[in-house]
Structures are given as C-alpha cells and as structure tokens.
Amino acid sequence: MRHSARGLSLPTAVTGLFTGEISTRAGQGVTIKSPGPPCGRELRYAGDLFRPYSFSKLGEIIMDERLKFKGSLLRWPMARSSRSYRVYVVEPNEYSPEEHAKVFNAALTALVAPQVPFIDPFAPHRAEPTSRYFDLVTFPEAFLPKDELISTLTQLSGGEPLGCVHVGLRPNANRNHHLFRVKELSDLVEALFRLPSIERTDLRPFSTWLGAQPSNRLFNIGCLFTIDSGRRLRVCLHPKLVRSRFEANPLHEDHMTEADLLTLVTLSPSDPALFSVTVQPLICSDALQLSTDRPHSRPMDAVNTDAFCLGDQPPDHVDVVSVATCSPQMESQMSKGDRRRCWHTDFTESFRRAASDDLLARHHYAVFVLANFRNLPNSQPGGLSGVFIPLPSRKARYPDFVNVLYYGRPKDAEGAENRWTDVGEGLSSLGQVISLNPFASGSPRPAYMLGLTVGKLPRDTTPWKPTAPLADFEFHIASYDSRSTTLTFTNPGAENE
C-alpha cells in the first residue's frame, strides 16, 4: 500500500528534513523515502515493533495507542556565534497574574533593547548602550496570559533573531485558574497560526495531540518561542505531564490532566563549528520524581526510555532542561534572625539523578534552568530561580545576590559520600546550583532577573582541563517609574562597573 505525501502531514521532526513519499506495509510500520539531501536515506519508523500508525486521521505525530507518549521533536535554525550559552531567569516577587504581563514585557524589553545613558561630555569614557545577548530566558509556570503572548509575538514577529523564551502560560489573568480548557488551547493555536512569519509546522504536533483530547480535560501549558536565524517566528507549545499536588483537586475545573506529549527542541546553529543544543522545556513537577497517573510516565525518564516516540533519530543528548516552576522551597532558620532558603530536595534529587542515573543517560550533561516565584500564592516561600550545572566548580567568588549549593565531598575525606552543601571550601565538587539569594535584594520589588553565562555547555567541555563553568553574572531589579505605570529592569551594579 502506497500513499502519496500529499494529504498527509509528516512529523514535524521529519518535515524539516524530508520530503518525499510515504509507504506503509501492513504490520511493518511506516517508511518514508527521502529524495536526497540532507540525509538522503530511508527513515524507518518503529519497524516491525508496532502496528501501522493512524496517520490518515491524526497525521503529524506518531499516535500509536500503545505508545505511552506522543512525540514532538522540533528543529530550529539559530543564530549563535559562540560556544557559551547565556541564560536569564526571571523571578517575580509575587504570584500576581494581573502583573505578570508587565514583568514579562519589562524583562524582554530589557534583554532586547539596551537602556540608553545620557551623554556626559566630561565622563572619562563615553557610555555606549550595549545590547544583551541571550540564548534562553525562562519565566515561571502559569505566568503569561495567552492573549499577552499573542500580542508580544505579534510585535516580535518578523524582527531580528532572538534567543529562546520559555514561559508558563495561563488562559487569562484570573488568579484562581491557570489550567487551559481544550477549547481555549484550540483558540490559542488558531491565533498563533494567524501570526505573520510563524513557522506553522512547529505547532502541528501540539495541535494534532490536542485534537485527540476530550474536550472536558484541563491542561497546564508552557511555551518556548524564538525568532530563528531566518527571522521566522518559532513557537512550541508543550503540556505539563506530571501533576503537582496543588493541581489534584476534587473539583473538575481545578484538576489537571497529565498530558502525554513529549517535547524536545533542537537548536541548530548556522555555524557548523558549533554544536547543536537540545532543549527540553518542562513545567515544574515534570522535572520531579513524583508519582504519575500512568506508570513510569515522567518526561525526563521518557526521553530515555520512550525515545522512539520522537522518531528514529532522537537527539543523543538533552543539553538544557528549562523548567518553568511555581514551587515552594524549603526555608530554614539557621538561628534566630538568620533565614535561608534552599532548593527542595525533590529538585536537588532530580539534578543528581540526571547527572548520574543510567536511566537518564540523555540528561547526564544537561544544564537545568529554573524560574520560580519568590513568594507563592499561599504565602509559602519560593524563589531560588537559577541554574544547575553538572560540572565541578572552580574556586570563585560569587556575587552576593546568588546562593551557591554544591554537590560533592570533602577533598580530604577518603570514601566520603557526595552530598549537597553550601560550603564550597575544601570540596571536591561535581556540580552546583546557583540561584538568586532571596535575602540579598533589599526591600521587595516587583521582580528580579539573574543573568549568567555557561562558559561551555557540559557536552562541549573537556573533562581534562579545569574550566570556569559559570561567569558574567548580572542582577536586575524591576521597579516602577514615578507614575507607577512603567515597569523597568535596571542593573543596580552597572553604574559602579
């Protein structure tokens, strides 16, 4: 039985690489013939392991019912010029949905457009505005109302290449509901389809998956978007796969359905001297070892154990896991008057597992980027937005606005177990978490932003030479102007540089 490619849509991962004919043979899966470069060979899905796929109805992603996951693997051409990877995390002070769009816009504006200083003819050096390059900026979970996303994308559409922006979405600014109905998601997808310069094939895995969902389900959704090197708007919507305890609710309208769409995005630099970077966008508990409705259904594990849902050539490695979170953190009082926060052990355990557990082999060199609210809706402490990197730390003096949590063991302790500790002195470290220090920002401000450069991503780092894994820290504080209308991020230390 042969099908023409016309009328059938291929997996997005495939559409970017292959055009040609599709043939299926009963009981032997799908074969896609590529007419020539770039790969010029047959791509065979799943072989004899599975029944034929129902491409005719659901089309664009592999929808075998026995597969635990549907896969969405996107490949975006990106304008990167160096091996370093510049990351920003945005930490709003409060969970306050009516303010989220302002924080989002202010942060993007600060990253895209430099702040212009007044010319001072007598200054020893003339201050020139310099734009900030970034590869990824991550915002928290349930953050940006979907209409605000559309208006931002409308403005950015057709503009210059941009780093990736990862943000948790919400249907609107209603404080009490962050989950999307299927109809609301359909509307969102339709609105995205209408945007100029958008690459529509990026949305097809999600829209196909969405088309198969019963209309009464509720999902938590995140969005990763960028403007690629060809100035095309690239948007990836991804659902949350693991429900948190806050999203399990007796009321149907507040109970989240665990999705089964596994998402990876590979960023291909235009310069072939540079490695590609694969990003796994996740939402909060997706990154944790929580119990799931279906057995063994955590997305990080799934990228390793169920990789075939991503096609015949899933990326060998996930380089960056971007996690939009809304998660309480542990606050302890070391002594009266001395409070500290540290990452919840569920997260630190995930970091440790990713770096060391064979089941997460594709994540061994993954850098985790996390953004969180500093204070959660129920007044619980949150915050600690930052980065986990599974590389030894070099002796370095970190700025006061960050906390550092090391994973390692004392250098002189033969046979001692590795552990998490905030004391780096004398430690043989394997990795570190750098996060915003919630007690080093003075009086509360609407939001904070931490920027840092990962010198080289771990997969691109030689283990034989000591490296400086993290550098060039920046701290920005958001504040309103005197009329309390415009929110602007400023770097309080910049004037002293």
Next chain:
Amino acid sequence: MSDDTAGVRTHHFRNNWLTWAALHHFLSASLLRELVAVIVREMSNGTISLQDLFEDSITTGIDCMGVWLLRPLVPATLLGEYLQDRVRAFAWQNDGSVPIPSRGITSQGGTSPSLLEQAIRVGAADLTWPAHDEPVTDQLSFRTFFGGLRRLSGSFRSSAPTELLASFNDTLELIEPPLALAVVKHFGDLCADADEWEKAEVLYTEAVKRASLPHHAAWSSLVSSVRDMIVQSLATAESRLYGPARSAAHLAEALNSASMQGSPLIIANASVDELTASVAAADRIPMFRDRRATILSPPLLQDSHNGAGALRSWAGGDFNDAYRQFWAALRRQIALGSSAESGALRALYASSLFGELAKKVTTQYQPEAFRLATSLLLESGRDTAVAQIPWNETLVGTYVDQSCVDSVISRTDARKGSQLERNRVAVELFGHWAALIGLERISVAKTMLRRIAGVALTSSTSIYVPSNLGGRSLEVLRQIAQKRPELRGQACAEVSAAIVEKLRNAEVWTGWTAALETASAYVDAFSEEQLKAVIEGTLSLLDRINPEAGASPVVRPALNVLISEPTRSLSGRVMDLGRRIVATILRFGLQQGSEAARVLFYLHNFDSALLRDPSIVDKLREPVAELRRRSQMTNSSGVVENIRALLLAPIVSGEDGVKDAINGLDLLLASAEREVPNMGLPLAYSPLLALAEGQKAIAEDLSTNVATVRSWLNPILERVVSVWTVAKDKPLLFAMFSIPPATRPDPAVIHNWAFASIVFAASLGQEQRVQKVLAEALSQPALADSIALARATRSAAGDDGSIDTTAIRSENRETFYSALGRRLVLVQRIDVLRACEVCSALLDQCLRLGPRAIDAAVFVTALRLEIGGDTPESMRSEYVRRLQEQDRDLRLSLTPVVEMLMGRE
C-alpha cells in the same frame, strides 16, 4: 547514681531520644552524656558506642555544675563520623547543624541522621519559624511534641492563656514524665520569647505543678534543676507582668530558702536577677550589700577565658572596662600557652582600641594606644579584622607617621615564623592607611606602597586565600591606585617589578589576572621602560595561551593593558613592540567570531603606520568586509554598532569602509520618514558623534583632507535636519524598542540626539541650521525638556554661542546646573554689560533652585559685578532658610558668601 536509676533513665531516653535531642538544653552535663550515649547506640543499632567515638571525662559533685571533656577518636565508619560531629555540636551548645552525607549512613536502627537534625532544628525553633515537614518517626513523644509546637505557633497570639493551656492537656498526657515537664517549660519559654508573658506564666505554673508530682528517684536531679529554672522564669514573668517588686520578693524568698545541695541553680543563677529586680523596685537610691553568688569557671581551662566579658563591655561603650577584661583574658590565655584563641582575642582587643581612638581622635592624642593596637593586630595575624576597623582621615592623619609605619615593618619582619600572617595584616593596614593619608605625608605613603610592592614581588599567589599574599598585595596596590592615583608615582619601579614577576612566575592564573588588573591601574604612571617591561610580560603571557582553547579569564585583562592609551602611544614610538601588540590583539580579537566590531574597537587609536602593515591588513580583510556588509543591513538593531566600528579605525576600514559607514547611516536616517523607521534609528546619534569628532583622523588615515570628508557628510546633515522635522510631529521616533510599544519617547535618546546633532552640525560649520530646527522641535512638549537639557550639556561642553537669559530663567534644576560651570567661564570672558545680564539670570536661578556648592561662584561673580543686591529680599531669605536644612559642610562654605550677598558683611 545507682545502676538501677541509670537503667531507668536509659530506658526513658531510648523511647524519647528525639524529643530530648530537641530539648537537650535542659540537661546537665552528666544527663546529656547519658542521652548522647543512647543516641549513638540507637542510631547505630548498637554497633557504635560513645566510647568508640570519644575518650571522655566528667566531673562529679553537684550534678548541675558538671563539666564534660571529650577527646575525639578516629571513627571507623561514616555514621561514626556523623555521630561524633553531632555529639560535639551538642557539647558546643550553639545549635549548629551537622552536615549529613547524602547516602550510605542511614542507621541500621532505621532512624536517619536527617531526622535527628530535624529534631535539633525543631528544638531551636521559635514561634515565628516556618512550618516544618511532619517528622516520620515511631517515637510518639516527638510526634506529639512536634504537633504541640505547631499548634502553639498557630495560636499563641489569638488564644487566651487558659485556653492555650487547655489545648495542651492531651499533648502533655501522651508524653511520659519527666519529659512532659521539660516540654511544658519549653512551651512557656517560647511564649516568653514572643513577649506573651501571660501565657508563659500559665505554662510555667503548670510546669510547677508537674514538677511537684511524684517522680522516680532517677530523675531527682533533673526535676530539681528544672524546678529551680521555673522559679526564676516565673519571677521574670512576674517582673514583666506586675513589676520588679513582686519579682524581687519572689526571688528573695526563693534564695532565702535555697540550700547549696537542694537548689544550687537558684543560688548560682537567680541572685543576679534578685539584685537587679530589687534595685529596679526601689523608689530611692538603694543601699544593698551585693550578695550575688559568684562562680569560678574552671580557671585552668582555656574555654573559661574567651573574652565574653570584654566584648560585653566594648559593646556597651565601656572601653576602660573592656580593656581591663581583654587583658585579663589575654594574659590568662598566654599563661595557658594558647596560640589560636589568643590571636582571635588580640584582634578583638585591637579593634576595640582603634574604635575608641577613632571616637576620641579630636579630643585626645594617645600614640601609645595606637601603637599597642597596631602591635596586637599584627601579632593576631587576623588580616580580615583590619577591614572592620572604622578608619578615617583624622585617625590616620593623627597617628600614621613614618615611625608608625617603620614600626609595623620591623614588627612584621621580627619573627620569621609568623612573617606570612603578619605580612597579611601589614598589607591590609597599609592599604587602608594609604587610601586615607594626607599628601603632607607622601613619604610615608611611599614607604607603605614600596613595602606592599615588595611583598607582592616575593610572595606566592594561590587560590587558597591564606597563601595568596602575593595576589592580595597586588589587589591592594590596585585599590590604592583607584582611590589615590596621585600616590602611584611613589612606587612605580617596585610595582612594575612585582607585576612583571607575577606575569612570569605566578603559581596560578589568579596571580596573572591580579597582575594584569594592577598593571591597568598603573599604566599611565609608569615610565617608558617600566611600561615596556609590563607590556613584554603581558605579551609573553598571551603567547603561552592558545586562543582557540576558549575564553581564558586572563585574556580580557591582558587586552585591557594592551589597548590602554599609554600602550597605544608607546606602540607608535616603538614599532617592533607595536607590531607584536597589534598581532596579539588580532590573534585573540579575531577568535571572537562574529564580533568583528570589537576588533576595530581594540585597534582604535593605534598608530596608522602599524595598521598599514600588509600582514595586518590581510588579517583584517575578512572582518572588515563582514562589517561593511552588516553596515548596510539597516533593518538590524546592530547596524549602529557596525557603522561606528568602521569609523573607529579608518586606516583599517579604508575609504570604502568609511563610505559604507556613511552610506549605512544615511539609509538609517532616511528611514525616519517611513511609517516604521528602522530599529537602530534611536541609537544613530552615536555614529554622528563619531563623525563629528573624527573628521581629522579620517582625513589623515585616508590621506585626504578634512574638506573632502566634510563634503561626504553634508548629505548626512540634511538627514539630521529631516529627522528633527519629522520628530516634531512624530516624537516616538526617539522611542527605544519596547514591549508593548512605547507610548512616549525616551528622554535619554532625545537628549543624546539633540546633543549629537548640534555637535555634528557645528563640526560642519552649520550649527545654526540644527539650532533652528531644534528650536522648532521645542514646540513639541514630549521633546522640549530633553532638548533644553542637551543644549545645556552642549553649552557645558564648550559651546561658546550666545546665551539666552530668558531660556536660562525657565530651565529646571537639572538643566540649569548642568550648564552652570560653562556659563560661569563665559561670564568671565564677555563684556561687563553682557556679563551683568547673564550673571543676573544665573543668580536668580541659583537663589530659586539652590543651594548647591557651585552657587558660591555665582554669588562671588555677582558681588564683583555689583549686582548682588538686585534680587528680591524674599528670594534670598528663602534661600537662606533652605540652606539651614543642608549638611554642615555646605552650610559652612556657603553661608559667608550668602551673608556678603545679603549685605550683612
């Protein structure tokens, strides 16, 4: 204590050790020892005993006065190591947490160390602490205690005292005595800490009741101690609730009936409170015989001489008592042979002496005390203490002279064994002193700088802070250079020698960066030979680094040295060296991929002859071609940076490159007339300025004349005029990109555009054209303030054009003071009649917008021109009134001039 009673206690501790771990502060040394013995046994499932972890000894006699000495042994397992640390933390009584290895030491008894640590944290919690996770344990008492604590945290403000107590009845019934007694006492203590004394009193009263219940003889000592504590706690509650008299009476009664054997804690602890309460309760000056109990802590133990009393006196401002106590503790430490602890105490002693000297420096002169403090600090070896001392110019000016500095140096060198630690202190001292010393003692500063440089030269660098004396000395030299650049010349030879040595032989890369950063701070002070040596060192260092191996932390500071102005200047005179410098810059700059613009920035202002070298031209061909291509991409926000880069080093860009830049700028400015201008337009003022200031350099580099260059620029001026014409009706032309789109222009962009437009037009001799169009743009309210400020800025920068006194009188504070300096200069130059007119406007504005220090110059000029009395009296008196609210320095400097202005002199 008999075996039987010990067995009873052991049994109780085994069932309740988590709760007792939380409340261990109620236990005497001997009972704490019994508890930790149980904890060690329980957590190791009997495989480890206290004797495996420590050799120990405990005093006998009155139980509550016992002292416990522990000597750690070498534990055989990780669990043993953890338990040893845990026991020591108990003994130190500082509520410190003990790190737990992440895996592999879960006790065989099933209790994890993290649960024990959680119990310790719960014990240290006050009522404002955040909620903790529910403990997972089968120890009922701990679960009950934890639940009770959480309930208390939630209700201690809202519940009535009796309700609060009633709510704990069930809790207390589930906890076996005598632990229940400790729990209720602890809850009372927490209420006391939260200033809820009614609730504390009720809980203490309940504790008294429970202490009176029959108990097993095994607990007599504990119950007796807790009972004594409750008596004192109740008296404190009474003092807070009813006043000191009742408390005093209560304590006096307790003390009178106390016996040394029966209630030693009352005697030891309560007599101080009794005296204090009695004094507070007396309605006249009391005449008491001090009958407070006195305790001799073990006099031969170092721990008894920790200087706590001295610190207390120091914190209370009683310096004389502090000195006595410091010395009392220090001499005993010396007698005991203490080294480490006596070092710490010496540093504190010195800090208190310096603090007192700083406080009294204007009224007292005590060079001996300063010398003593300095000696103590040096001997302490505590370099970090130096930064905590409140140094100021007066203190340093009073005491730091040549003999003082010589004395520091000789003391530092006196003892070879402690030279490293004393040098660390001396370098910090000299760093602080040099930053504050007056120029009349420049020879003293010279000695200090030379000494620091000498230490930098001979000391090693390390990533281990105590061994990094060489690196730290270089940092101190850099800090001095930044704060006191005028001192740099005093030790250039020594500093350059130290830098060169470290560039050659530093043990770690941090030594190189320290040397390079210090070099950057001194380059313009070095002689040519010194500079050459530093540059050679820098080039040699970079020769050893492979630019393809990725970014090295050394490269940026090294390039900063190589592109500094003195280096550029030298490279033009010493061509061989210059060629090596440029080649090195290219070797690293061209590794930065697409950042071609940065390379030209590096090469900006290097000698043209160097940049004409064919090998360099060849290497730059590709990046320049890339820049030229990008300079035409006017729909990119980065276009401005690329245009500007082409103008930075015309010799490299060539005529085609410069013309591309001008063409790119032209295209960019032309976009102002389109509905959607290019993103880079708001920043296009930057290449305008570069073109205004760089015409001569462009002409020279391209072997043409300035007139030709100007002819290329005339079309740009037309564009500039057009931009302002458009902006008058479309001010958002000067809005930066923002999300959502900006609704008003950016004031800094307008200012910079106006400033650059004037400067650019002036460079072409056509300033009036731009001034005219700017004057028209003033009618647009969104532009007016920023244009006015730009004109003032321009005026300050050297615009000698006519001064509009009406405009001056309408300026806001920021605009007026921005231009005032330049206008004062102009007033000195113009004819008297015009000067009077301008100065009158300046005087009016100063009186209206001041006071500021620069007003004095205006006032003096007004007096000289004899127009001081022309301003209304009300204006002057309001000014004086505002001046009274200013700081002392401003008042002192301005008032005499103002008085003269007002005719009171």
